[in-house]
Amino acid sequence: MENKLTDCDHRHNPKLKGLRMTRQRCAVYQVLMAHRDHPTAGEVYDRAKHSMPTISLATVYNCLEALVQHGAVRQVNFERESSRYCPNLTEHGHFHDEKSGTIIDVPLKKGIHLSDLLELPAGAQIDNLEITLRGKIIHQPSLTTHP
């Protein structure tokens, strides 16, 4: 995937409106948008160095924090592992496949209300919800037959 300069241009990307844009933030943002997976800060650092060999790890942490605060990307945590960063802004949880180590986005079904699922505390105003799943992908024998 090419680096589109407009990715980091406020005029074309409303998600970044109001966030002061630096070369470094642009590079970090493009790293996340390019693969749409869930890299750690260290992995973002490695990828960002391709287009900007002088960027520092501290800056990658700073940029990721700015993007998260701004709501342009999400931070994802599994147990006590390194934080990961997610470019998918739709409501979703995360499935960690223990076999492959992959993290898979798990969309919430439409029209589901939290109060349908949980006995929420009275007066609770929910600012943030995180749903995390761990397990294995079992290969189902295909039901279709090969003639």
Place this chain on the structure above:
Amino acid sequence: MENKLTDCDHRHNPKLKGLRMTRQRCAVYQVLMAHRDHPTAGEVYDRAKHSMPTISLATVYNCLEALVQHGAVRQVNFERESSRYCPNLTEHGHFHDEKSGTIIDVPLKKGIHLSDLLELPAGAQIDNLEITLRGKIIHQPSLTTHP
């Protein structure tokens, strides 16, 4: 709440069956059962020292790990904060009240299936589910009137 010696006795507590019981594991387990809140390892350490002043922090970590592996307590993580430990073995999520810092158990409603809520990946076998909420408790003005 009193320390009941039988808390850590395999004959009276099936949750600990098969787990080799030491004075330290008993003390740590009793700490968790006594308050039924969500202390960090450091907080468990401080409390355990009341009944066993010589216990070490490394041992508290070891005991907590053993109890978690055994399924006798649960480990709970919020973002990158210190792990917390939970004695409630029923299916529930956790609400972190940003005002008070308290963590409140949030029971799952009966008869809810994950597949009702999430578009699970095909063939996913879920070994672990974590639901984490962050927010504030808003005090509702009471609807009852005082004469």
Place this chain on the structure above:
DNA sequence: ATTGCACATTAGAATCATTCCAAATTTAGA
């Protein structure tokens, strides 16, 4: 009740993701 040994405890050192620091640089609006 004794014994043997696999497993547990302990203090302290090591790890390592993340945050902090303070000096140099850059952004973006006036």
Place this chain on the structure above:
DNA sequence: TCTAAATTTGGAATGATTCTAATGTGCAAT
């Protein structure tokens, strides 16, 4: 262009957790 405020940077600091290796103990089998 000029300036103030924000950002970047390399390196040091932090802090929760894990590791190490010496010592101690639970408990099943005798």
